[in-house]
Amino acid sequence: MGYRIRLVLLILMDSLIVSTAIFVAAWIAYPYESVIHISSLIISAIALLVFHHLFAFIYNLYKKVWAYASVGEVTAIAKAVTLSIAATALVQYLSSGFVIYKRALLVTWMLHILLIGGSRFGWRIYRERYMNKAGNKKRTLIVGAGSAGAMIARQLKTENSSDLLPVGFIDDEQSKQKMQLFDLPIFGQTKDIEKVVQNHTIEHIIIAIPSLKSDDLNQIVAECKKTKIKTQILPKMEDLMSGKLSVHQLKDVEVEDLLGRETVELDIHSISRNVTGETVMVTGAGGSIGSELCRQLMRFTPKKILLVGHGEYSIYTIDMELKENYKNEQIEIVPVIGDVQDRARMFEIVKEHKPVIIYHAAAHKHVPLMEYNPHEAVKNNILGTKNVSEAADAFGVRTFVLVSSDKAVNPTNVMGATKRVAEMIIEDLNKRSSTVFAAVRFGNVLGSRGSVIPLFKKQINNGGPITVTDPEMTRYFMTIPEASRLVVQAGALAKGGEVFVLDMGEPVKITDLAKNLIKLSGYTEEEIPIVYTGIRPGEKMYEELLDDSEILPGEVYEKIYVGKTSKVNQNVLTLFISQYESYTNEELKNHLMQIVYTKEDLILMKG
Known part of the structure; x- marks a missing residue:
């Protein structure tokens, strides 16, 4: 009407x-x-x-x-x-x-x-x-009889466009048992889900508790899996608060939801003091981490944000997204096409725009790929970092934050070794510069380009099998927003020379990740088998976030620790940079290991 x-x-x-x-x-x-x-x-x-x-x-x-x-x-x-x-x-x-x-x-x-x-x-x-007659609508069970569950029930009851019909709730709170909400009964608790689905011919389940902790979510999802009924979930609280998703946008339960941890609260005051009203620069702004980093930074209303990257389409995409989402804010968003390997271009950008903070997220990160292309890893991860960090030093940038990796700890591969050298470069520069240099180290990022989750999803969509290198292979995981928040927080905490690390909880077996994804996709392991292919070049069976000799006792912030990397020999590094192009792939790898390890370490490794 x-x-x-x-x-x-x-x-x-x-x-x-x-x-x-x-x-x-x-x-x-x-x-x-x-x-x-x-x-x-x-x-x-x-x-x-x-x-x-x-x-x-x-x-x-x-x-x-x-x-x-x-x-x-x-x-x-x-x-x-x-x-x-x-x-x-x-x-x-x-x-x-x-x-x-x-x-x-x-x-x-x-x-x-x-x-x-x-x-x-x-x-x-x-x-x-x-x-709003039921018609062909699916009988839907809502898990959570709180404010979010009530909102979902009300929406589904009043909207013609929805194909879901709410028939009742599940809630673990004892005082709500046998009560009604919007004329819908509360059937029981989480442990009753399987029985309720059978008794009431449930065809769809919605988990409507956006602030749910991962342990509790795992328990609920485990009960839902027994029913083999499609299960969806409300967006996470952080997505609702940032405006990326609304409470009405249901989504399928993802592995990221099950692995996520309790959100680390940011020190809003110190970040605002660093970012609000300032010019900030993000390299690799079109990448998974870089683009999310830009989204997080926009919440603190900088005066200007520089989106630096060499991929034209990826920079265009994040530029359009930010301009659309923040069109009412007085923030100057500047897309800048430039490669961190181009020293003159980096100096030109920093000189022209005079950023107060630089977040350096540009990097090659795919381990096996860099084993086959070590010269490119050196150019992007080492020379790129050297170029941007020295530009920051030359033009008096206040803070420089390097996005590093857990693969930089005791590196056995080219990617990890180049990130370790990048850490060494900024730590050394920190000693003789007025700019504050720091690094942020975290594990594998769920959903990022080249990560294991998109690969597994593609393999499932193709009918399987899922390929895993080894049944005992473990990794630390975090979500893209978690990683980006850590980088932003590090910029506010940095005093110079630190390596910040998020407490990432327990490492996860890749096999368990694959099994969870198979179940969440509605298949069994008989339908989508797991095949073990063997460890790839440069891969470790497990990874560390800090070496024992690097760990400093105590948190510097909630779930954030700090350590220091090894010293770099400037003469060795300068010689390496001047000659690396003449090395064969194998020679290049050997020279990288000589930079990041002592002679005694190398003897022990070969032994």
């Missing part, structure tokens, strides 16, 4: 109710005597009509979506009716020789509340019961 037609119908209906209510009220209040003169009734009816529409527009009664009416809408009706009756009483007092017909006006007030409010809620009931 169009807005104009709806508005006209509501005004006509209210006019009819208001115009006749005073006459009905007079008859009810004085059934056996003519106390009120007909002229007073007519004047009162006209006054009521005028004042009702006046207060109806003041309290937006004609703009309310009555399909979702609740206490707020009832309150608005009560205010509009009460004020219109009070104003009419004043008119009666002035026009009837200082007499107010209190009983008649009281009955009129009750009739207005009953009829005007009843007409709205009658429409809502009709819409829910007759317009």
Whole structure:
């Protein structure tokens, strides 16, 4: 129904109710005597009509979506009716020789509340019961009878467009058992999900607890898996707060949801002091980490943000996204095409825009690929870092944060070794620069380009099998927002020379990851088998975040630790950079290991 037609119908209906209510009220209040003169009734009816529409527009009664009416809408009706009756009483007092017909006006007030409010809620009931017929809708069980669950139930009951029909709730809170919410029963607790699905012919499950911890979510998902019913979940609280997703956007349960940990709260004050109103620069801004880093930084309203990257399309994409999402903010968003390997270009960018903070996320990160292309790893990860960090030093950038990797700890591969050297470069530069240099080290990032999850999903979509290198292979995992928040927080914590590390909990077996993904995709391991292919070049069976000799006791911030890398021999590094292009792949790897390890370490490794 169009807005104009709806508005006209509501005004006509209210006019009819208001115009006749005073006459009905007079008859009810004085059934056996003519106390009120007909002229007073007519004047009162006209006054009521005028004042009702006046207060109806003041309290937006004609703009309310009555399909979702609740206490707020009832309150608005009560205010509009009460004020219109009070104003009419004043008119009666002035026009009837200082007499107010209190009983008649009281009955009129009750009739207005009953009829005007009843007409709205009658429409809502009709819409829910007759317009939103079940039809082919899937019978849906909602896990969580809190505010989010109530919102989902209400939405599903009132929207024609949804193909889901809520039939009840599951909630672990004892006080809610056998209660009802929106006329829907609370069937039981998490442990009862399988039984409830069978007894009530459930075809769909929604987990509606956005602040759920991963351990609790794992337990609920485990119960849902037993039913083999499609299960969806509300977005995480961090996505709701950042505006990336709304509470109405259901999504499938992902492995990321099961592996996520309790969110580390940011020190908003210190980050705002560093970022708000300043010029910040992100290299690799089109990548998985770089683009999320930009999103996180935008929350703190910098004056200008430089999106630096060599991929034209990826920079265009993040540029368009930020400009759309923050079009009402006074933030200058500058897309900059430039390769970190191009020293002159990096110096030119920093000189022109004078950023206060640089977040260096540009890097080659794929381990096996870099084993085959070690010269490219050196150019991007070592020379790129050297170029950007020295530009930061030359033009007095306040803080430089390097995005590093857990593969830089005791590296056995080219990618890890180049990231370790990059850490050494900025630590050495920190000793003789006014710029504060720090590194942030974290494990594998779920969902990033080249990570294992997208590969597994593709293999499942192709009918399997899923390929895993070794059944005992383990890795630390974190989500992209977690990684990006750590980088932003590190920029605020940095005093110079640190390597910041997030407490990533327990490492996860890649095999368990694959099994979870198979189940969440609705398959069994018989349908999508797991095949073990053997460890690839440069891979470790397990990875560390800090070497024993690097760990400093205690957290510097909630779940954030700090350590220091080994010293770099500038002469050795300078010689390596001047000659690396002439090395064969094998020679290059050997020279890299000589930089990051002592002679004793190398002897022990070969032994």
